[in-house]
Amino acid sequence: MSIDQQRAPSALSGESLYADALNTPPTPQPPTPTPKDKGKQRAQSTSPGNLQNASLGNSPSRPQSAAWDQSWLAGSPLLETNAPAKLMNQGHLKPGTHASLLSHSKTLELYRQNARKSQDPSIPFELAMFQLEAARELDPTPTNHADPNNDKDREELIKEATGILSRLSSRGHTESQYLLADCYSSGIGTLRGRQDFDKAFPLFVQASKHGHPDACYRAGVCLENGWGCRKDNNKAISFYRKAATSLHPGALYRLGIAELKGEMSLPKRPKVGVKHLTRSCELATEEFPHALHEMAKLYEKGVDNVLFVDLDYSVELLAQAAELGYAPSAHTLGECYEYAKLNCPQDAALSIHYYNIAAQQDHRESCFALTAWYLVGSPGILPQSDTEAYLWAVKAAEQGLAKAMYAVGYFTEVGVGTPADQRASTNWYKSAAESGDERAITRLKQNGVKVDHLPQSDSSGKLSKRSSTQKDCIIM
Template identity: 25%
Template sequence: MIAARAALVAALLVASTAAQAQRSDASDVAAALRPAVTAYRQGDVATAEQALRALRSADADAWLGAILIERGATAEGLRLIQRAADAGSAEGQHRLGLVYARGDAGQPRKDTRAAELFTKAAEQGHRRAQTNLGLLYLRGQGVPRDLVQARAWLEKAASDGDPYALYTLGRAMDEAAPPVAADTTRAADLFRRAAEKGHPTAALRYGLALSEGAGVKKDLSASHRWLVQAQENGVPEAALALGDIAVRMPMQRDKAANDKALKIAIAWYELAANGGVPSAQFKLANAYLGGVGVPRDPAQAQLWYNRAAQQGLTEAQQALGVLLVSGAGGATDPAEGYKWLLLAERSGRPDASAARDKLADKVSDRDRKRAEALAQAFKPTSELPQDDGQPRLMAPRR
């Protein structure tokens, strides 16, 4: 669990290069750096590298080092970033912090060192470092978890309206850690502001807030618009949310209308499931197993349970285990099925133990031993993409 959380934080860290890749200008850097940074952001790496080498400044070294690491020249790139950080460059300190936070350039992860470097850069006003330091405090990575510190640094980072900082501050405002309470109204507003600037995950969060009336007036029409936008811009969890909204719609007297709503929900679940969202895969499997909104197909149900189970979803592991031990899905594999029941039980699934006991007489001692070994060796594998930077901004619909 700790390793998984560390990987998640590393994936969310904001790099000045990646996060600003869509900008054609370079108004966020010093005047001397702007021609080189503009060239880099427009994809002209050769011109950018040549210009940065000619500048001979600590900040130029930091930018050049990041570019070199990106294209595989890790030794020279790391040397330049280290030199920039040693010279007191906030950009260099931030870049070196990213190296240690993400384990880049062949370096081991050093979360505490990353936090120290982000702090130095953040204290100099470096916005990306402030965002990343706030994120580390939010997740307790390299520093003790501290929601007050997280919010304080993220407020600084978001002061100029940066969408990545606005989104991360929204996440911090949406969480509670006594004595600090959640502020869903502020969170929803921050998600809206970030979404309006093109942040796709913020569009998901704002769409969910609108669908639930969490911190904002409930508005299913607006929710649908933002969720569709998020889904179309690479956030498959938005399709899951759209499916859930369709399922929760009040029943009509018109059976045809109810059937249509159900088919819409299944279509959204299928999109999310194909996008790798385990909860959507589980719900789609349930639909196939029960013949709800789709023809009954236990084999299809087993396939989708398996995909969700491989990602570590405990309810899918239990359902798959029952199908494989009982043969209700069309194929019987007692050892494999018992493995999934063991994993569901060990993950704390409340009724997993009862399900395993009920089916125990269908599993031989030999298969139990094999299942134990399989369960011991199991490691969940996520289907969702793991990006090493923030999502690209999109053009919001009006």
């Protein structure tokens, strides 16, 4: 007997159940079995062929005869072979003649009506969140220039939303306290759009008393930096630890760095710091990917008596952080695959891929790295384009990168990717020189441009450490 013959058909199988019912003629009454017949029935009931009927259940209201088991299906619509198949999708549905999406104004009005009727604080809280989201969509963008009407509508939405959150906060609604504090710390609903930590910090503290992990972390950040309060490392650590007990990745990361380097009046304990960082890596999110990058650097060099050097794992951690959109990790991987660092092979496609991830986050070094790639191109991967090289150099220069400013000045002077323009070229050279780029200073002198108020250089022609540091601070 084959395996297929030994395997009993499922009692829930529609095909086998319906086939048995159709092939077996129903009888009005089962014959009365004798004791000898009962013994045969018990023996047959354990055979694989009869497992189907046995699995139907031995309900007292259902006869055990196979004929009765199937006759109760007679006349059922399930046995009608000509019956149309059931529709298992919504393809037959057609859009209504009056169907349409609600506009923002109508949706807001429905939210307002529900908020007035309901005693549940979550309803007005959702209204406030919807209003803040609607206000964010009215923010001016490069493609959507500021519109006076949009500005007015935006201010009205923010004013109403913060008013709702303020009322809910006074009643002890934790989520409202945190969201309102976040608005104040971001300059939303404040005077002239400035950050107001004097209002935000007390709300963070209030929400933290109800065990809100993000509020605990943000209160710790305020205390560490003196935002809206006096600096107090001990209290900051207390809030960080409270957030860490709720497995907040940001709090675990900050405690890990503090223990690793002995910051915030904590003793230097690398083993404890690595433990916190490892836990933060396991909980990393797009908002808090920092521990992955830090642990990658630790595995690159190792930590005495704590971590061994593991370059492959370091690259793996960098890749995880890059996939979460963390620009420094993506840029590091771009360099690794461009110059074959950290045991990575030279791979133009991967290098460009990771540089692009970082450049989309306005990482200036990655933007300038793409300039270099577009200047030379990569066969089958990236076409050579002077125009793209110029545009990426401009983007890096606008972020304050001195060597990118010099490159844009050179492109503009020679006409690479853009028409030559001596006046614009001189302006870019001046910006680069003011940021400390020696080549720009030399170029200006060669072009006969008077150079004043630039960083002082030593006898070797290099910028002095003091001047370079001052300019770096201005750039940052």
